[in-house]
Amino acid sequence: MTATTDPDLHLAGALLAAEAARYAALGWMRGTSGNLSVVLDRDPLRLAVTASGLDKGELGPEDVVLVDGAGAALSPGTPSAEAALHARIAAVSGAGAVVHVHSHAPVAAAERWPSGIPLRDLEMLKGFGRAAHGDEVVVPVVANSQDMRELGEAFEAGFRPDTPALVVARHGTYAWGADLAQARHRLECLDWLTHFTLTTAPGTATP
Template sequence: MSEVAIATMAADARQFWKRGWMLGTCGNLSVKLRDDPLEMLVSASGVDKSRLRAQDFLRVGAGLELLAPSRHRPSSEVTVHEVVYRRTRARAIYHVHSVWNNLASRLAQDRIELTGVEMAKGLAGIHLGDPVLLPVVDNARDMRDLARNVEAGLDERYPAVVVRLHGVYSWGADLDEARRHVEVIEFLLEYYGRAAGISAVR
């Protein structure tokens, strides 16, 4: 399981890096290895997402303790991953920083509305015409505060939370679904940002 998950996360991270969503070591990835007690496999802090290797992933427990020795520290945002695993049915979480998710987050208060966009059908459980109101929460310097903000924004209808001027956490029932959700969410947020720009010049 771990070897396949690592290879999948490394390949996905490289694709996201190529698209400008994981530049400058930003972003993080994880998969849930076990439910009770929680065990996560999380990308390390400060590593280049274009070339992740097996040693760049750490096994972390529910108390955020390392379950296997490593010369790395886990991503500081592992606190957010822990909350999402605890509060949702997520089994894999991807976090990306993109220009479009940052821009879109500036344009909304606490929700980004995208109802009626065909691409939203790529989100599990969403059908054309269903309301799509992605939660937007404020960023925070302290990771515990950030985790609290994300927890407060969770809406079981949507597999994502947008953090203002920071990035998006998106998740799925497995790594494939998490990847699909990131791609769909980024499409929707780019659409939202571009549509706002078009409206502004009219």
């Protein structure tokens, strides 16, 4: 495979900026939180990751950093501190894109179901490629850590190829797919599913 070129990185930056603006408008990337990535090369693994510390609603094509399979920068700029976890998810799952946002419902659901969020008999599960009936999906939940290696090991220990999402307790959600559009669709479905599950669980008052 040919090496990644600057035009590749610029195009990836434009795609990531557009996706980040969409999530920021939903309130899922408040402040400078969250990060997105796309895989540019597989062998060796190379990803374009949104730069750290920037308002995700105001990114431009230049606000992206090329990183290696360990999340280390290969181009100017500072990648998200979570770039290593993006790389681990892409390597293990085979995903072409990984998105990380701070939407409320999945994190709140992880607080209630810290061993994994159970989802069943809901039409929106089709968005995960799962059956709408009789197919229990348990979204993994892992404890938060500032050590990306620790988070990566926790992700890999609970990884299931048919469940393309992970919730980091009291932190945020990761979802992945073949490309940014599929990752977004899965994230949107997860937000709906966890909101429904939370608000209809026994003993939960409907807001």
